[in-house]
Structure formats: C-alpha cells, structure tokens
Amino acid sequence: MVEHGADIKSQLRFGASKSDQAIAQLLQYNCYSRYKEGVAFQRHSKDRETLFPIYMGLSVFAKTRKRSLVELMNEHGLSISYDRVLEISAQLGDATVSRYVEEGVVCPPVLRKGLFTTAVMDNIDHNPSATTATSSFHGTSISVIQHPTKENQGQERQKISFGPKKVRSVPELPDTYTNILPASFKTKNPLPPKCLIPKPHSDDFGTQIALEYQWLEKVMVTEEIDGAVNLTWSAHHASMKRSPEFEVSVTALLPLLRDQAHSIATVKHVMEKVHDVVANLNRGQVPVITADQPIYALAKQVQWQWPEQYGEDKYLVIFGGLNIEMAALKSLGTLLCNSGWTGALVEADVASSGTAESLLSAASVTKTRQMHQVTACSLYKLLKSAYNDSCADRADTTDDTLSFEEWCEIRKEQSPQFHFWHMVLSMELVIFMLIRSFRESNFALYCQALSELIPYFFANNNTHYALWLPIHLRDMLTLENTHPELAKEFQNGNFVVHKTNRDFSALALDQAHEQANAIIKGDGGAIGLTEDPSALRRWMVAGPEVSCLVSQYEMEAQTKEPSEHRSHHEQTSQAQKTFKRRVDKLSQTLKDLGNPFQEDSKDLYSLDTKDIAHPDSAELLQSHLQRGLFFC
DNA sequence: TTGTGAATCGACTTCTACAA
DNA sequence: TTGTAGAAGTCGATTCACAA
Incomplete structure (x- = not known):
C-alpha cells in the first residue's frame, strides 16, 4: 500500500x-x-x-x-540498539557454550552428523606494523570441513535456542578445550616406521601431461579471440568438464586457541580435539588433519612418538596442498632468479618491475600462477618455432625427420640454455598438474604430480619440503592398504573443498582454511579484540551463529538470490583477451632478446643482461634433475 | 491494575597513572 | 616514549516504589 x-x-x-x-x-x-x-x-x-x-x-x-x-x-x-545486538549475541554464545558443555565436545552447531569430516590446523599471527599498535596475536586456528554428497546430505543437528534469560557475556569455554597440557618428546627425533613404498602408475603421467600440452597447443594456434574460445589455463580445463559431481562443503571455524601452533603440546592437543569432533560427528571415521610444513613435521613426530594414541593406523596427517603449491612456485622462483625472466616480463610490459621481483618469491599465489601460465605458453611457442626451423634446415640436408621429443633430448645435450628453459617449462607444467588435481578433485593425479614434483625440491635444495613430502607421498600411496575407507573418500574427491557451485573451482583444504583466516584478520574480524578475552569469545562463539541468523532471514525474505552460475570466473572474453595479449607480448620480447631454444653456444646466460654464468653451473645443469631423482 | 520515573546493573569504552 | 592495568564513565534495559 x-x-x-x-x-x-x-x-x-x-x-x-x-x-x-x-x-x-x-x-x-x-x-x-x-x-x-x-x-x-x-x-x-x-x-x-x-x-x-x-x-x-x-x-x-x-x-x-x-x-x-x-x-x-x-x-x-x-x-x-548496539547493546541489544550485544545481548542477542551473548545469548546465542551462551546457548552455544551450554551445548558444548552438554555434549562434552567443542563442535559448532552448523556441522552435520554422518558426513566425512576433515580438519585443518594452522597458526594465526597478527603483527600490526604501526609503531603505536598495542596488540599482536599468535594463536592457533582450526577449521572443520565436511563433504556432503548427493546421496548423503548429513543429518542436521538440533538448532540452538535460548529463552528469555538475560545474559551479559559469553561464558568461558570448557577447560578441556582451552587448557593445553604440556608435552615433550622422550627421544630427540622420533623416526618413521619402515615400510615399502609403491610407485604411482607412470603411464597415467603421460596422459595427464598430454592434456597440458593440448592446452599449450591450443593457445599457440589460436589467433583471434571470439566469445566461445577458452584460452586461459583455468578456462580451458573448466570447459573440458572433467570434474565429478559435487556438493558444496560445510565449513566451520573452531574457537581460536591462544597458544602458538608450533609446539608439540599444541599439536597434540589439537589432534585430540579434532579426534573428539570427528568421533562426535561421524563415529568410526579415522580423523584427518591437514597442516603446513612445520606443523606437519611436528604432527608426524607426535604420531611416531605416541603410536598407541595417535599412530598412523589411528590418525591421518596430510600436507597442505596450497603450501606445496607455494613452495613449488618459490622453488621455481629460486631457479629463475638472475635468469632474466623478470627483466623479460618488465620489458614485455606484462608486469611492473616491483611485481616481477615479487613473483620470484611467490608473494601472491594467484599472480605468480598466472604469470607462469603466460610464460609456459610463450616458451612453448618459441620451442615449437625453434623445432619447425630446425626441421626446415634438416629437410635441406637429410630426408629423415626427428620427432619433437627426440629433438628436445638432443638439443638438451647440446645447449645448456635450451636445457634450462626446457626444465623451467617442464616444472611449470608439473605445478599446473598439481593445481589441476585440486581443481578437478582428482586424487590419482595429485599423487602423480607430487611424485613428479619431489625431485625438483631435492634438486633445488628445498630441504624441508624435500624431507617431508616423500613421507606424505608414502602415506597417500599406501592409503588403500592402511585406511581403505579414507582412500575411497579421497578418490571420490573429498581431499579438497568445494566452496561454490562453480566448475573447476575446488580448493586445497588449507587454502579454504586460509580464506577463513583472512576473515578473522579482515574488516570486522577478531583483530583488535584479541587482547580482550570476553570480546574475542563473543566473536568466535557467537559470530557464526549471528551470521546463521542473518542468512536465515535473508532466505526467508528472499533478499539474496542463490547464485546459479556454474562457469569458472575466468571464462569471460575479457580475461581471454588479456591472457592472449600477454602471451603475444612476452613471446615477442623473448624472441627479440634471442630465442633461448635456438641457442647453440655452450654458455648459460641471462636473457636480458646477457651475463654469462660460471661454466660449472652450465655443467651442473646437465645433471640437475638426475641428482634430484637420485635422492628420491 | 496500570503508568511513571528513579535506581540499579553490568558489559563495554575511554581515560589516567605508573613503570620500564 | 610506550605499554599496561585499573579506574571511571557511558548507556540501554530492567526493576521497583509509588501515584492515579
């Protein structure tokens, strides 16, 4: 009216x-x-x-x-009024904590029963850079992720409700959750149990890497962009629609612990709490916890130190996928340092000088990933043009032509410059395979990409990852024997998180957790109230319930339409055009600087400055990857 | 029985003193 | 000068006494 x-x-x-x-x-x-x-x-x-x-x-x-x-x-x-808001949030928090006490386990009400459950543990650090800043925070955050399927949506737990009782503040969490018992290793460095490691199927690798070459070929031959062409790496693979059917995952953040994550006691405590949550939600399931490298190392040692409690037959600790990807990009960055790559990027005007330098340390994962995609396409374009030129020259003298692979092998022996850039291209493709394994939730491909990546870590002297990734790979390859039910879940794609309905957009477990951490640190996050335990409790315990109420109202009032988009966010013509322009620019610049694949000298030199590396480096390069493979 | 206004409560914010 | 602990102030809801 x-x-x-x-x-x-x-x-x-x-x-x-x-x-x-x-x-x-x-x-x-x-x-x-x-x-x-x-x-x-x-x-x-x-x-x-x-x-x-x-x-x-x-x-x-x-x-x-x-x-x-x-x-x-x-x-x-x-x-x-604000105080009324505080009162409602306090009442919600009070009801939630009462539920925790009643159930005897800290388990957020959004989580459902009967679903496959995984957890992620990470440290959360906040060091304000301002000189007058008063608060810094070092704590531990835990995410619990559940993977519903079409057949099994899980059983929703009883909703939180509260009566007219007036509550001023969110009560303390149970002591069993917040109090961390001291712990230390009896032996200095616990050793892993001995076992045989099966090798992943090597014929799969051929078919998977062929898919990457298919993409490179497509970028090379495409001249004009019209609306339908999916040229960028993500858009191309998304258009292939290889991902299996999936449902959006359920994620929840457990209350922050105010202790540093990098300690034996905290790791042991978190493992225990995750075990309780999993036992409460999905009885009989072996708990799975994901962590970054330092925490993974500690967690594995905890497993070996207390086998009767956290042994490898009772618990599965896995390496964070995002961390592996970042380490691989950093490793590639150390390889490319002083190679003239950054100079070429700046000259081609695809990145400013500051950005180009930051790509070496993989400060921004997305940017670095995109730049390596552009580089891989440009390198492949130059490689193919060098091969075609060589074939044309050869046709003048002899009749037999070399296949592309044979030609590459011969050229590798002849020219260190060729060998170096061919190795860069190969490593980039292996990293793309690893990322694709997450996006397509393909567990077999994940194992395959890992086993291909480990020699590079050895060769590039990334000691921590070289030491611990083989242990993780062993766990993954022997999973079918040790935990067949977990192996089945992982093969169904439940080792990644689906945050949205979009194709080709699954994330590694720890990446989803990092996004949750970003919410904690972001606008309206927990930072600023870390010094005040009661305010932090209100935020941690009542916050998710408040968001739940808000979204319930939105659903009832239909203020937000559920998004129906299923295509990948890079599947737009603008993104394709930008990508194509960058590839063209970079390949032209590399060509102008001298195609590295057409170099005949025995020297290894920088692309832009033409500084020649020590002759030993050129010699060592020949056996670089072989030495990495030797240690595996 | 209902309406009104002062007193009270307690979480939260801001200010201030003091030590390093 | 900086960081921290504790005091003081603020504010809306609630309670309670009292009048109509």
Whole structure:
C-alpha cells in the first residue's frame, strides 16, 4: 500500500514487496508503547521488536562490528540498539557454550552428523606494523570441513535456542578445550616406521601431461579471440568438464586457541580435539588433519612418538596442498632468479618491475600462477618455432625427420640454455598438474604430480619440503592398504573443498582454511579484540551463529538470490583477451632478446643482461634433475 | 491494575597513572 | 616514549516504589 497506492486492484497486482514488509516492520518497531514526553530518547519495548530491525542490527554487527554504525541506524529507527545486538549475541554464545558443555565436545552447531569430516590446523599471527599498535596475536586456528554428497546430505543437528534469560557475556569455554597440557618428546627425533613404498602408475603421467600440452597447443594456434574460445589455463580445463559431481562443503571455524601452533603440546592437543569432533560427528571415521610444513613435521613426530594414541593406523596427517603449491612456485622462483625472466616480463610490459621481483618469491599465489601460465605458453611457442626451423634446415640436408621429443633430448645435450628453459617449462607444467588435481578433485593425479614434483625440491635444495613430502607421498600411496575407507573418500574427491557451485573451482583444504583466516584478520574480524578475552569469545562463539541468523532471514525474505552460475570466473572474453595479449607480448620480447631454444653456444646466460654464468653451473645443469631423482 | 520515573546493573569504552 | 592495568564513565534495559 505504501508503494503502490491504496486501491485494492494495485494491491492484488503487486502484492507485498520486500520494502513494504520492511516499512511495516519498522512502523511497528517505532511505535512506542510507553511514549514519554520531553525525554532525550524513547525506549523500545521488546514485545514490539520486529525481525527487520534485528536483522539490520545483527548483519551490520556481523560484517563490521562497528558500534557507531549500528547506533546511527538505531537513531534513525532502522535497527535495534548496539547493546541489544550485544545481548542477542551473548545469548546465542551462551546457548552455544551450554551445548558444548552438554555434549562434552567443542563442535559448532552448523556441522552435520554422518558426513566425512576433515580438519585443518594452522597458526594465526597478527603483527600490526604501526609503531603505536598495542596488540599482536599468535594463536592457533582450526577449521572443520565436511563433504556432503548427493546421496548423503548429513543429518542436521538440533538448532540452538535460548529463552528469555538475560545474559551479559559469553561464558568461558570448557577447560578441556582451552587448557593445553604440556608435552615433550622422550627421544630427540622420533623416526618413521619402515615400510615399502609403491610407485604411482607412470603411464597415467603421460596422459595427464598430454592434456597440458593440448592446452599449450591450443593457445599457440589460436589467433583471434571470439566469445566461445577458452584460452586461459583455468578456462580451458573448466570447459573440458572433467570434474565429478559435487556438493558444496560445510565449513566451520573452531574457537581460536591462544597458544602458538608450533609446539608439540599444541599439536597434540589439537589432534585430540579434532579426534573428539570427528568421533562426535561421524563415529568410526579415522580423523584427518591437514597442516603446513612445520606443523606437519611436528604432527608426524607426535604420531611416531605416541603410536598407541595417535599412530598412523589411528590418525591421518596430510600436507597442505596450497603450501606445496607455494613452495613449488618459490622453488621455481629460486631457479629463475638472475635468469632474466623478470627483466623479460618488465620489458614485455606484462608486469611492473616491483611485481616481477615479487613473483620470484611467490608473494601472491594467484599472480605468480598466472604469470607462469603466460610464460609456459610463450616458451612453448618459441620451442615449437625453434623445432619447425630446425626441421626446415634438416629437410635441406637429410630426408629423415626427428620427432619433437627426440629433438628436445638432443638439443638438451647440446645447449645448456635450451636445457634450462626446457626444465623451467617442464616444472611449470608439473605445478599446473598439481593445481589441476585440486581443481578437478582428482586424487590419482595429485599423487602423480607430487611424485613428479619431489625431485625438483631435492634438486633445488628445498630441504624441508624435500624431507617431508616423500613421507606424505608414502602415506597417500599406501592409503588403500592402511585406511581403505579414507582412500575411497579421497578418490571420490573429498581431499579438497568445494566452496561454490562453480566448475573447476575446488580448493586445497588449507587454502579454504586460509580464506577463513583472512576473515578473522579482515574488516570486522577478531583483530583488535584479541587482547580482550570476553570480546574475542563473543566473536568466535557467537559470530557464526549471528551470521546463521542473518542468512536465515535473508532466505526467508528472499533478499539474496542463490547464485546459479556454474562457469569458472575466468571464462569471460575479457580475461581471454588479456591472457592472449600477454602471451603475444612476452613471446615477442623473448624472441627479440634471442630465442633461448635456438641457442647453440655452450654458455648459460641471462636473457636480458646477457651475463654469462660460471661454466660449472652450465655443467651442473646437465645433471640437475638426475641428482634430484637420485635422492628420491 | 496500570503508568511513571528513579535506581540499579553490568558489559563495554575511554581515560589516567605508573613503570620500564 | 610506550605499554599496561585499573579506574571511571557511558548507556540501554530492567526493576521497583509509588501515584492515579
């Protein structure tokens, strides 16, 4: 009526829109039951409180945690007061903690029963750079991720409810969760149990790497971009639609622990808590925990030190996929350092000089990944053109032609420059295979890519990853014998997280966790209240429940349409054009600097400055990867 | 029985003193 | 000058006494 006039016809035609409902609710909320004359402010009574102002208050609070914003809206009668928001969040937190105490385990209410459950553990550090900053935070965060399937959506647990009881603050979490018992290793460095390691099927590697070459070939031959061409790496593989059917994963963050993650006691404590959560949600499942390299090393040693409690037959610790990818990109960066790669990128105008230098240390994973995709395409283009030139020359003298692979092998022996850039291209393709294994949730490909990547870590002297990745690979390859039920889940693609419905967008477990950490650190996050335990508890315990209430209201009022997009975010013509332009520019620059694949000298030199490396380096390069393979 | 206004509560924020 | 602990102030809801 407010919007469309008072006549019945228009009422019947338009019905009640969202804004009508909101205005009606605000009218009721702002009618005071006890109106006082001459007072500075009027008090709202609880029995007239409608859903809309509560939703406004809670959603602004959940997103920004800014008192002034909520107060401003309250002043204009659009939302409940900040203290009322605090009270509701305290009541939710109180109800949640009561549930924790009742169940005897800290397990967020959004998690469902009967689903395959994995966990991620990571340290969370916040060091404010400002000189006047007063708070820094070193803690441990744990995410629990559940993987529903089409057949098994899991059993939702009882919803949190609270009565009229007035609660001021969120109560303390159970001692069993927050108190970490001291622990230390009896022996200095526990050793792994001996076992035989099977090799992954090497014929699979051929077919998988062929898919990457297929993409390189496609980029090389494509001249014009029209709407339908999927040229970038992600768009190309997304268009192949190799991913199996999946459902969006359920993720929940457990309350932060205020202890450093890199200690035996914390790792042991977290393993115990994750075990409790898994036992509560999915009885009989072997707990799975993902961690980055230092924590992984500690967790494995904990397993070997206390085999009766956390032994490899009772617990599975896996390496974080994002960490492996970052380490591989960094390793490639050390290889490319002083090679003239960054200079070529700057000259080709695909990256500024600062960005190009940061690509070597893989500071931004996405940027580095994209730049390596551009580089791989450019290198392949130059490699092919060198091969074609060589074939043309050869045709003048002899009749027999060499196959592409044979030609590469011969050229590797002849020219260190060729060998170096061929190795860079091969390593880039292996890293892409690893990333593709996550995106397509292909466990066999993951094992394959790992076994191909480990020699590079050995060869490039990345000691930590070279030491611990073989142990992780052993765990993965022997999984079918040690934990057949876990092997089945992983083969079904449950070693990655599906955050959205989009194709080719699955993430490694620890990447999903890092995104949750970013929310903690971001706007409206926990940073700023880490010094105040009660405020932090409110944020950690009640925060997810508040978000849950907000999304429930949105669903009921249909303020947000569920997204139906299934295509990958890079499948746009603009992204394809930018990618193609970059590849063209870089390959032209590399060609102008002198095609490294057409070099005949015995020297290894930098692309842009033409500085020649020590002759020993050129010699060592010949056996670089072989030495890596030797240690495996 | 209902309405009114002062007193009280307690979480949260801001200020201030003091030590290093 | 900086960091921290504790005091003081703020604010809306609730409670309770009292009047109509």
